[in-house]
Structures are given as C-alpha cells and as structure tokens.
Amino acid sequence: xxxxxxxxxxxxxxxxxxxxxxxxxxxxxxxxxxxxxxxxxxxxxxxxxxxxxxxxxxxxxxxxxxxxxxxxxxxxxxxxxxxxxxxxxxxxxxxxxxxxxxxxxxxxxxxxxxxxxxxxxxxxxxxxxxxxxxxxxxxxxxxxxxxxxxxxxxxxxxxxxxxxxxxxxxxxxxxxxxxxxxxxxxxxxxxxxxxxxxxxxxxxxxxxxxxxxxxxxxxxxxxxxxxxxxxxxxxxxxxxxxxxxxxxxxxxxxxxxxxxxxxxxxxxxxxxxxxxxxxxxxxxxxxxxxxxxxxxxxxxxxxxxxxxxxxxxxxxxxxxxxxxxxxxxxxxxxxxxxxxxxxxxxxxxxxxxxxxxxxxxxxxxxxxxxxxxxxxxxxxxxxxxxxxxxxxxxxxxxxxxxxxxxxxxxxxxxxxxxxxxxxxxxxxxxxxxxxxxxxxxxxxxxxxxxxxxxxxxxxxxxxxxxxxxxxxxxxxxxxxxxxxxxxxxxxxxxxxxxxxx
Amino acid sequence: xxxxxxxxxxxxxxxxxxxxxxxxxxxxxxxxxxxxxxxxxxxxxxxxxxxxxxxxxxxxxxxxxxxxxxxxxxxxxxxxxxxxxxxxxxxxxxxxxxxxxxxxxxxxxxxxxxxxxxxxxxxxxxxxxxxxxxxxxxxxxxxxxxxxxxxxxxxxxxxxxxxxxxxxxxxxxxxxxxxxxxxxxxxxxxxxxxxxxxxxxxxxxxxxxxxxxxxxxxxxxxxxxxxxxxxxxxxxxxxxx
Numbered sequence: 001x002x003x004x005x006x007x008x009x010x011x012x013x014x015x016x017x018x019x020x021x022x023x024x025x026x027x028x029x030x031x032x033x034x035x036x037x038x039x040x041x042x043x044x045x046x047x048x049x050x051x052x053x054x055x056x057x058x059x060x061x062x063x064x065x066x067x068x069x070x071x072x073x074x075x076x077x078x079x080x081x082x083x084x085x086x087x088x089x090x091x092x093x094x095x096x097x098x099x100x101x102x103x104x105x106x107x108x109x110x111x112x113x114x115x116x117x118x119x120x121x122x123x124x125x126x127x128x129x130x131x132x133x134x135x136x137x138x139x140x141x142x143x144x145x146x147x148x149x150x151x152x153x154x155x156x157x158x159x160x161x162x163x164x165x166x167x168x169x170x171x172x173x174x175x176x177x178x179x180x181x182x183x184x185x186x187x188x189x190x191x192x193x194x195x196x197x198x199x200x201x202x203x204x205x206x207x208x209x210x211x212x213x214x215x216x217x218x219x220x221x222x223x224x225x226x227x228x229x230x231x232x233x234x235x236x237x238x239x240x241x242x243x244x245x246x247x248x249x250x251x252x253x254x255x256x257x258x259x260x261x262x263x264x265x266x267x268x269x270x271x272x273x274x275x276x277x278x279x280x281x282x283x284x285x286x287x288x289x290x291x292x293x294x295x296x297x298x299x300x301x302x303x304x305x306x307x308x309x310x311x312x313x314x315x316x317x318x319x320x321x322x323x324x325x326x327x328x329x330x331x332x333x334x335x336x337x338x339x340x341x342x343x344x345x346x347x348x349x350x351x352x353x354x355x356x357x358x359x360x361x362x363x364x365x366x367x368x369x370x371x372x373x374x375x376x377x378x379x380x381x382x383x384x385x386x387x388x389x390x391x392x393x394x395x396x397x398x399x400x401x402x403x404x405x406x407x408x409x410x411x412x413x414x415x416x417x418x419x420x421x422x423x424x425x426x427x428x429x430x431x432x433x434x435x436x437x438x439x440x441x442x443x444x445x446x447x448x449x450x451x452x453x454x455x456x457x458x459x460x461x462x463x464x465x466x467x468x469x470x471x472x473x474x475x476x477x478x479x480x481x482x483x484x485x486x487x488x489x490x491x492x493x494x495x496x497x498x499x500x501x
Numbered sequence: 502x503x504x505x506x507x508x509x510x511x512x513x514x515x516x517x518x519x520x521x522x523x524x525x526x527x528x529x530x531x532x533x534x535x536x537x538x539x540x541x542x543x544x545x546x547x548x549x550x551x552x553x554x555x556x557x558x559x560x561x562x563x564x565x566x567x568x569x570x571x572x573x574x575x576x577x578x579x580x581x582x583x584x585x586x587x588x589x590x591x592x593x594x595x596x597x598x599x600x601x602x603x604x605x606x607x608x609x610x611x612x613x614x615x616x617x618x619x620x621x622x623x624x625x626x627x628x629x630x631x632x633x634x635x636x637x638x639x640x641x642x643x644x645x646x647x648x649x650x651x652x653x654x655x656x657x658x659x660x661x662x663x664x665x666x667x668x669x670x671x672x673x674x675x676x677x678x679x680x681x682x683x684x685x686x687x688x689x690x691x692x693x694x695x696x697x698x699x700x701x702x703x704x705x706x707x708x709x710x711x712x713x714x715x716x717x718x719x720x721x722x723x724x725x726x727x728x729x730x731x732x733x734x735x736x737x738x739x740x741x742x
Contacts, residue, residue, distance in 0.1 A: 016737075023736045027726035034719060041659050043683035047710055048662040067729075085627075085661065363662065364681070 018066075021463075025065020033058035037084075042368070049363035051084040056356045056365075063353075063445070063462045070445075070462070071345040074352020086359045095355040099317045100157060100449045101347055106320035107161035107453060110296065112340045113327045114165040117285040124169035125276040128263060135184050135261045136250060138170060139191055143242055146195035151203050155316040156439075158300045159196050160450035162293075167192055168457060173272070175264030178458040183254040185459040190254075190468040193442055194245055196450040198472065200439040202238045204230040209405035213435035216413045221427040233488065234436050237479055244475050245468075253468055285334045289327070292334070296323035346456035353446035357403030366402040367411050373398065374415055379423055385484060385497035387423055388430060391416055392480045395434040396473045399441045405448070409438050424501035429494040433480050440476055442469035522549045525600075525646040529559075533633070535655040537613035542570065544604045545591075552595045556588050560637035560650070563587055564607045572603035580607070586640065613655070613709060629711060630661065635692065636704035645697040650705075653689040657712050660690060665706035668694075679705045688712075 036054035041047065059077040063070050081087045095101070114120040131141040142163070149159050167188060171177070176185025200206035204214050204227055214225045250256045265271050282290075299306075299319030306313045314322070327335045360366040373394045379387040395412055402408050413431060420430040441448035445455035445465050455465065488494040526546040533539040545557065564587045567580040575594035580587065589605065613631045618624045626632070633652065639645055654660070666678040680691050694703035 019737050023730070023733060026729045026733070030722045030726040034722060037718060038714060041688065041712060043688070044681045046660045046662050046681060047714075067733075364677075367677075 021065040022067050025061055026067040028065065029058040029061035029067075032061055042372075044371075045365065045368050046363060048084075048086050049360075049365035049368060052081065052086040052356075052359040052363045053365045053369075055080040055084060055086060056360055059352070059356055060444075064466065065463075066461065069345070071349040071352070074349045074355075077352045077356050081355060081359050086363060087355070091358070091362075092355045095358065096347070096351045098351075098354060099315065100354065100452060101350055103157050103161065103317040103320060103449065104347055104350055104453055104456065105342055106317060106324050107157075107164060108342050108456075109324040109327060109335070109340045110161065110293065110320060111165040111168070113289050113292065113335045115169070115341075116339055117283075117289045117334055118279060119286045119289050120165035120169045122276070122279050122282075122286070123166055124173060125272055125279070127166070127170060128173055128272055129269075129276060132170070132173070132263065133269070135174060135187075135256050136246075138174070139187060139246055139250065142167070142170075142188070142192055143195055143246060146192070146199050147202075147239070150195075150199040150206060153297075153300050154200070154205055154207055155300060155303075156196050156200055156207065157449035157453060158316045158320075160192075160453040161320065162297070163192060163196075164453060164457075167454075171457075171459060173263045173265060174260060176459055181459050182260055183250075183256045184260045186254040186464055186468075187249045187256060189454050189457060189459050190465065191242075191246060191249055193451060193454050193465070194468070194472050195242055197439050197442050197448055198238050198241055198476070201436050202231065202235040203227070204234075206234075207405065207439050209409045209438045210435065212406060212409045213413050213431075213438055216409070217417065217428060217431045217435065220414060220417045221431065223428050225428070225432060229432070232491065233432065233483070233493065236487075237436060237476070237483060241472065241475050241479055244479075245472050248471060248475070249468065253471060254464070288332075288334050292323050292326045295326065296320055343456055346458075350446075350452045350456075353452065354403060357446055361402055361404055361407050366407065369401045370394075370398050370408070370411050371415070374419065379419070381500065383497070384425060384429075384495050384499045384501075385481070387419075387425070388433070388484055388494065388497075389477075389481050391419065391430050391434055392437065393477050395437040396440060396477050396480075397443070397470075399437075399447050399473075400443045403446055403448070405438055405441060409435075425495065429488075432493060433484065433488065436480070437476065440473055442472050444469065522547065522551060522555065522643050523646060524555075524557075524643055526649075527645050527647065528649045528651070530651045530653070531609075531612065531635075532653045533612050533655055535658075537631070538608060538610045539612040539652075540606065540608055542604060542606045544602065546600070546602045548600050550593050550597045550599060550601045552593055552597055555591045555593065555643060556641045557591055558586065558588050558638060558640045559607070560635055561587050561609045561612075563611075564589070564609060567605065567607040570604035570606050573598060573601055576601070576603055578605065583640075586638070588640070612652075626708065631709050632664075632706060633709050634665075634704070634706040636702065637692075637694075638702045639697040639699055642699045644699075646695065648692075648694050648697055648703065650692045651684065651689060652691075653684050653687045654709055656687055658709050659688045659712045661708040661710040663690070663705065663707050665704060666692070667702070667704045678703070679707075 033054045036057055037051060041050055055077055058080070059073050062068060062073040078092050081092055082089055127141055128138060132138040145163065146159065153159050171185045171188050174184040176182045176188065204210045204225065217223065217225055263269065263272060296319050299314055299322065300316055303313060327333050328337060377390055379390065395416065398408060398412065413435060416430050416434045417427045420427040441451070443466060445451045445462055484494045485497045489496060524545055525548050527543070529541055529543040531539045531541045547555065562585050564580050567578060567589060569578055577592045579590040581590060591603065593601070613633050616626060616632050635650055635652070637648060637650065660681055663679050670676070670678055676693060678692065678694065682689060682691065690705065690707060692703060692705045
C-alpha cells in the first residue's frame with residue numbers, strides 16, 4: 001500500500017491454457033504475419049499498408065498470448081515497421097515523444113507524489129471505510145466518481161491519471177498487486193477503464209471526437225444536434241451499460257471469490273480503521289500535494305478558457321508537467337526525482353503500440369479496413385433495424401482497427417451519413433447512435449490513451465482486456481438496438497425498427 | 502446612383518456569371534507503361550464556351566502525339582510549352598455551343614522514374630522502387646470545377662506508399678485527395694480536387710514497386726517459428742502439482 005512500484009518482469013503464465021497460448025502464440029503471430037504479407041494485394045491497399053497490417057497482426061497475437069513481455073513485442077514491432085518500410089526511422093522514434101507518452105510519464109510522477117505523502121493511502125482508506133465493506137460497493141464507488149468526473153474533465157487520459165493512484169491502492173487493499181493478480185483487481189481496473197471511456201459518451205463535450213462527429217452531422221445533414229439531444233440518448237445508454245458491466249464483471253467474467261470480497265489486510269477492518277486513524281490530520285506535505293493536484297485539475301477543467309486567459313492552450317500533458325515541476329521543486333516540493341516510480345518498460349510498450357497504430361492510420365490500412373467492413377453488406381430493401389444493427393456493430397467494433405478516435409470519426413461518420421441517405425433513411429437516425437459509439441474504445445490496451453495508462457499497472461493481461469472490452473461493446477450494441485426498438489423511436493430519433501424503404 | 506444604373510450593373514453581372522467560361526469537369530486517364538512512358542486521354546467539359554482560345558494546363562513538362570479523339574466540328578488544338586509546363590491551346594469556332602465536351606490523347610515520357618540521389622547523398626529508395634509524381638496547376642483564369650487524374654500502373658506493379666497528396670482535404674471534403682483502386686485489373690490511383698481557381702495546385706507522389714513480394718520473410722521467419730517450437734517445448738510440459 002505504501003509503494004506502487006511496477007516491475008518489468010514478465011507476468012507468469014497462470015494456467016495450462018495460458019502456457020499453451022504462449023507456446024503457440026509465437027509461431028501463430030509469425031504465421032499470421034506471413035499470411036497477410038503474401039496475400040494478393042487488395043484493391044485500394046498499398047504495399048506499405050498491407051505490410052503494416054501484417055506487422056500489427058503479429059504484434060497483436062504476441063501481446064495477447066505473451067510469448068515475450070509486451071514491451072519486447074513492442075520493440076520487435078518497431079523494428080518490423082522499419083524493415084518492411086511501413087514507416088521510416090524518424091516516424092517510429094518520434095512516437096516516444098508523443099503527448100500520450102509524456103502524459104503517462106508525468107502521471108507516474110504525480111502518482112508517486114500522492115503515494116509518497118500518503119494522500120493516496122488516506123483517500124483509499126476513506127473510500128474503503130465508507131463503501132468498501134464489500135468489494136461490489138468499492139467498485140460502485142468508482143462508477144459514481146467517474147460519473148461526476150466525466151462531464152467536468154473531457155480529457156479521458158487526464159481522468160485516468162487522476163484516479164490511477166487511488167485504483168492501485170484500493171486494489172492493494174483487496175490483495176491485488178502486480179505480483180499477485182486477482183479477480184477483484186481485474187474488475188477494478190477494467191471497470192475503471194470502461195467508465196473512463198464509455199461515460200465520455202454521456203455528453204457531446206465528453207471528448208473532442210464527439211464534437212467532430214456533431215460537426216460532421218450538422219454539415220452533412222443540415223440538422224442541428226443540440227446538447228440535450230445528445231444527453232437524452234447518450235447518458236442513459238452509458239450509465240446502464242456500466243451498471244450491467246459492474247454486475248457482469250464480478251459475477252461472470254472475472255468472478256470475485258468470497259475471500260476477495262473483503263479487504264485482504266491481516267486484521268480486517270479493525271486494521272484499516274487503525275491505519276486510517278494513525279494517519280492523523282492532514283500534514284503539510286499532503287496539503288502541498290492537494291494544492292499541486294488542484295492546480296493540475298483546474299488546468300484540465302478550464303482548458304476551453306486557456307486561449308482567452310493565457311493566449312495559449314495548456315494541454316493535458318503540459319498541465320501535468322506543471323504539476324510535476326511543482327512537486328519536484330527543491331525545498332518547496334514534496335518529491336525527489338529518485339522517488340518517482342517511472343516504469344520505462346511500459347512507456348516502451350506504449351510507444352511500440354502507438355507506432356503500430358499510427359502506421360495503420362498513416363498508410364490507409366485502417367481506413368481501408370473500415371470501408372471493407374461496410375462494403376461487405378448489401379443493405380438495400382432490408383428493414384431499418386437490420387441496417388441500423390450492422391452500422392452500430394461496425395462502428396462499435398471498428399475501434400479495434402485504429403488507435404485514434406478522431407481518425408475513426410472522420411472516416412466513419414461521413415460513410416454512415418452517406419449510407420443512410422442512399423438507403424432513404426433520415427441520416428441522423430444512423431449518425432447520432434453511431435456517434436455514441438465513438439468513445440467506447442475499450443477492446444485492447446492500445447485502443448485509447450487511458451487503456452495504455454491503466455494497462456501499465458500490470459494487473460490484467462491483453463486477453464483479459466479483450467474479454468471485458470468486447471463484452472462491454474456487445475452490451476452497448478444490444479442496448480443501442482433495444483433503444484432503437486423503443487426509446488429512440490418514441491422520441492422520434494429512429495423510424496419503426498421493421499420499416500422498409 | 503440611379504435605380505436604372507444599379508439594375509443595369511446587376512443585369513450585366515448576372516449575364517456575365519451565366520456566360521462565364523468554366524471547365525466544369527476535367528478528367529484524365531493515364532496508362533503507364535513499364536518503361537515509364539504513358540498514354541494519356543483527357544476529357545474536358547467546358548460550359549459557356551466562346552469563340553477564341555482556351556489554354557489548357559496538363560500537368561506535364563512535355564507532350565507528344567497530341568490528337569483530338571472527339572470534339573465538335575471546327576474545334577482545333579495546338580500543344581505548346583511555357584517554362585517547365587506543357588499546355589494545349591484549344592480554339593473554339595464562332596458557332597461554339599455553350600456546353601462543349603472534347604477528348605484528347607497524348608503521350609508523355611518519364612512519368613515513372615528512378616529518383617537519383619544528389620551527389621554525396623544516399624538513396625532513400627531501394628533498388629526496384631520508382632516514383633510517380635504528378636503536379637497540376639491551374640495556370641489560366643478559367644476555373645476548373647472538378648479535376649480528376651486516374652493513373653493506371655504497369656501490369657504487375659503496385660503502389661508501395663503515397664508519399665505526397667496535396668492540398669490536404671479541407672473540413673468539408675470527405676474524399677481523400679488520392680485514392681487507390683483497381684482499374685481494369687491494374688492497380689491505380691486517383692487524384693481529385695474540386696474548385697480550382699487560377700494558381701491552385703494539386704499533386705501526388707507515389708512510390709511504385711513490383712507486385713511480387715520477396716520470399717525473404719518466408720525463408721527467415723519459418724525456421725525461426727519451428728526453432729522456437731523446439732527450443733521452448735518445455736513451456737507446455739505438465740508442471741508438478
């Protein structure tokens with residue numbers, strides 16, 4: 001609880017299946033690489049895009065099956081991208097300087113600060129004492145926390161950074177550490193991951209990509225989407241999905257056994273109460289840490305006013321950078337550089353993953369994949385509900401092909417609108433529900449910035465993330481289909497589900 | 502200013518707009534041969550055509566064998582060159598119809614070329630890679646509604662990567678500037694740009710390679726996979742309870 005060190009050692013295989021996956025994953029990745037590389041080139045796909053897809057597929061298989069630690073796979077991917085001429089050395093190397101990597105690094109400095117001054121421990125103990133008599137309630141407390149934070153802080157990575165120290169300490173209280181993974185830890189981390197992404201779809205200002213989608217809808221359909229139009233459909237959907245995942249996660253996907261339902265500290269709640277009492281009133285360093293964090297938080301929450309106030313926008317990584325500078329100030333700060341726990345191996349993993357994702361975007365492989373997905377369906381003369389279901393499913397699961405919400409929005413929303421017009425449906429009946437799926441980037445650790453940050457805790461595998469994320473997306477698709485049959489139809493957003501043009 | 506004058510000016514402006522010459526559509530299809538030369542066929546649709554000369558930019562430095570494939574009677578053409586850009590002068594007769602479509606064919610050389618590095622510099626491309634570059638500038642005052650250049654690569658060749666596609670698509674453009682596709686069984690690329698006024702420029706540069714991939718990866722990685730299966734076979738040996 002006192003320390004949040006993240007070691008670079010490989011996660012040991014925990015079952016026979018995992019051992020077989022590791023053994024077959026290595027040749028499996030190579031087989032998939034060769035298969036994609038030597039396929040006849042598809043129309044509209046460049047040789048670099050095809051090679052990029054092959055490299056990414058190999059890395060994906062290795063990340064999931066883990067024949068090597070994930071960061072070694074990332075290094076292999078970076079090398080492959082260079083030697084297959086998918087990207088040049090500068091493009092690959094520059095990824096380590098991307099905003100998400102910086103934010104990751106600075107997040108660990110801020111987290112180290114909160115852990116060192118024991119503020120993270122204080123908040124976690126308070127949370128456990130108030131809500132944590134049972135594991136389920138501790139999980140629910142995080143849902144409520146994210147529901148409050150989501151409309152206030154649009155940057156998902158910033159929300160991940162803020163809650164990370166709290167998550168790590170609460171996980172440790174329930175016996176989940178990097179070395180001893182357990183199902184409470186998996187539920188806690190993956191539920192937080194889903195909360196951060198999915199709850200961004202509650203409002204149109206929840207992410208920059210939502211606003212781009214609204215802009216495209218308004219430009220291409222001449223129909224306005226008001227703030228409350230989005231809230232009416234987005235908020236219930238996001239909240240119901242998260243509540244379903246709260247139940248499904250702990251009861252079905254990663255069943256929390258009885259012994260993990262209560263804190264794992266020797267002595268039980270008595271010890272927690274004692275430890276909380278021993279912390280005493282807030283000390284000077286804790287107050288400083290609160291002040292530093294408040295400055296960073298204020299920067300994140302007021303980003304829309306920065307241009308007016310400072311003449312420049314202070315982005316999320318730079319706000320965190322300011323926080324790190326304040327924390328590391330000699331004499332007045334609260335942290336020394338040697339006390340900052342920066343897991344470089346995880347930054348290397350992130351860099352490789354982003355290099356692969358960017359290669360897919362830059363070479364056009366991602367766009368080609370998305371268009372190919374839609375091109376496979378003939379949707380003329382089929383009921384509205386069938387076309388709608390296909391559009392929603394493609395939109396939801398297409399996040400597995402690209403690491404950028406913005407790129408996906410720019411590619412997909414115009415296609416969805418054009419398709420709706422061609423089929424004779426009101427474009428907004430396809431486009432607005434499809435736009436609600438933009439933020440649901442929960443399938444893989446590389447699908448979004450918060451995913452990279454939370455995966456760095458080493459408390460769950462790529463396969464765990466995939467299982468939980470895909471279940472979340474499937475629940476979302478089912479709820480969106482159910483909504484089209486009922487709620488969306490009643491408020492006039494969609495026509496009758498079985499209507500035919 | 503009297504009402505009559507304002508009405509006259511408005512009438513003159515509206516009539517001017519209605520009669521303004523515009524190249525509504527300018528489509529070129531370029532079939533590239535293995536030696537790097539290409540056969541081009543351009544179709545232009547001109548609205549508001551008036552008797553006189555229209556200078557048509559083509560986006561190449563040199564043209565040869567320029568012919569009319571189809572055009573209204575008495576329309577004549579004359580290829581020329583200004584600086585480093587070739588052009589075709591199209592002359593419309595007195596009785597030119599307001600909307601005219603004409604097709605031209607021509608040959609160009611050096612469309613597909615090996616880029617030689619500057620002295621003392623290393624080559625940025627491997628052996629067998631060639632570049633295809635096309636830059637089009639609307640050098641005359643007649644606006645062009647839609648410009649589209651479709652390039653068909655030689656048989657057995659594909660685009661390795663699009664190195665340049667300019668200008669970047671605007672906020673209201675939903676089509677990529679350059680799109681790859683298959684045309685008559687050959688891979689090709691289409692450059693498109695709408696609303697070119699005088700001085701507007703659009704360009705693409707692609708690296709072209711042979712379609713056949715080297716078997717290097719197969720030879721290198723298959724033994725590696727088999728070696729791994731042998732060396733790491735203890736991974737799946739049953740562990741003592």
